[in-house]
Amino acid sequence: MNKEYKFIYKKIKEYDTIVIARHKNSDMDALGSQYALKEWINLNFEDKKVYCIGENHQKYTTKGFIPLSDTFDGDTPFLGICLDVNTNDRTAGEEVFKKASYKICIDHHHYKENNEYDFACVENTASACCEIIAKMLFSYKKKMSSQVCKYLYAGLSSDSGNFYYPSTTPETLSIASKLMEVGKFNPYNEIHMIVGMKTLKDLKLTNYLFSKIVVDPDGFAYFENSLADLTSLEVTASAANEKIAEFNKVEEIKIFLAASECEDHTFRCSLRSKDISVVEVAQKYGGGGHNLACGIKSISKENLEKMKLELINLTK
Ligand SMILES: [Mn+2]
Structure with missing residues (x-):
């Protein structure tokens, strides 16, 4: 043994x-x-x-x-x-x-x-x-x-x-x-x-998130939810970010970032990548996880913007 x-x-x-x-x-x-x-x-x-x-x-x-x-x-x-x-x-x-x-x-x-x-x-x-x-x-x-x-x-x-x-x-x-x-x-x-079942409410949330994704020409994409967005959708930051799984299989997207604002105005993030490792970037901003799937519990708006640029660079 x-x-x-x-x-x-x-x-x-x-x-x-x-x-x-x-x-x-x-x-x-x-x-x-x-x-x-x-x-x-x-x-x-x-x-x-x-x-x-x-x-x-x-x-x-x-x-x-x-x-x-x-x-x-x-x-x-x-x-x-x-x-x-x-x-x-x-x-x-x-x-x-x-x-x-x-x-x-x-x-x-x-x-x-x-x-x-x-x-x-x-x-x-x-x-x-x-x-x-x-x-x-x-x-x-x-x-x-x-x-x-x-x-x-x-x-x-x-x-x-x-x-x-x-x-x-x-x-x-x-x-x-x-x-x-x-x-x-x-x-x-x-x-x-x-x-494994989804509900119509899940579908509505996914639909909303799809409608607001921003896609960079090199293959970095993200959605970002403010506290007001989350309140009107009646979901928590982590429940919104969990929908990241739906964006994994889109051909044009290499790295996807889900960011949702928390009560303290920092952002909770999830990261998914097809084959470029994102764990080093996640660790740099206080997160971690796996090479292709990471989480960051709390990041300031300023650092979130910096991190987006680093992720764009990874896709080039
Ligand atoms: Mn696990």
């Missing part, structure tokens, strides 16, 4: 109370890996108390696929495991997580080096955090349930863009296949029809 996985197993065994955290503005990969790990620990260690912390997701939680988040007061010593994130400031419930007696991080993102954890297992080439968790849990050869497999498959398919992005490897597909086989479920009926 992989030494890191073996060590994580030892730590899980050691603690009676385990708190699992995820990144802020959670997505299916963060939620899927979190609930899969909780369910798996409950399945294999009857006496442990496991808590999943973080804000509820407006879509996945309300559809019942993902349970409501737990609350934890942090009074007893506990093991903290954060998933799909590797910096404290991006962790939902960081105040609680910080109190952990021992902190483990399992992630697949590129961010700046940090020493915030006692132990970090970061696999940059994994298409999803769920891919790492699936490999890890299968390697333990303990009990698996259909629900654990469904959570992991949901996160794996979501973060890989339904196995479309270049992060999809033979290993990704082999893990997906194993999850289906062991979990005995049909992804179309039991996952995509629940969590």
Whole structure:
């Protein structure tokens, strides 16, 4: 067994109370890996108390696929495991997580080096955090349930863009296949029809965003939403930026930037690129992620304009 996985197993065994955290503005990969790990620990260690912390997701939680988040007061010593994130400031419930007696991080993102954890297992080439968790849990050869497999498959398919992005490897597909086989479920009926559905309101938002994109002749394109735009659309900055996925497959666009104004008048951004790495630019402005998909939590209007010029230069 992989030494890191073996060590994580030892730590899980050691603690009676385990708190699992995820990144802020959670997505299916963060939620899927979190609930899969909780369910798996409950399945294999009857006496442990496991808590999943973080804000509820407006879509996945309300559809019942993902349970409501737990609350934890942090009074007893506990093991903290954060998933799909590797910096404290991006962790939902960081105040609680910080109190952990021992902190483990399992992630697949590129961010700046940090020493915030006692132990970090970061696999940059994994298409999803769920891919790492699936490999890890299968390697333990303990009990698996259909629900654990469904959570992991949901996160794996979501973060890989339904196995479309270049992060999809033979290993990704082999893990997906194993999850289906062991979990005995049909992804179309039991996952995509629940969590992959769009609503007419989603469509209206996409339509509006399409109508306002600015396209540079060399292939850089963006949309930018002011607070007033977001208020009239009744969406949050992150919900508007999530629509970036719709702009990925447009032939003329090489790099796409989604920027939406937050309450403090800075901008939350998402970046997608077909094949030019944008992670260095994102890191320069306080963000990070993957080579072709990045996020920046907060950037001033002034820096946003500078960043646009740098992104235009990348496309030339
Ligand atoms: Mn992820």
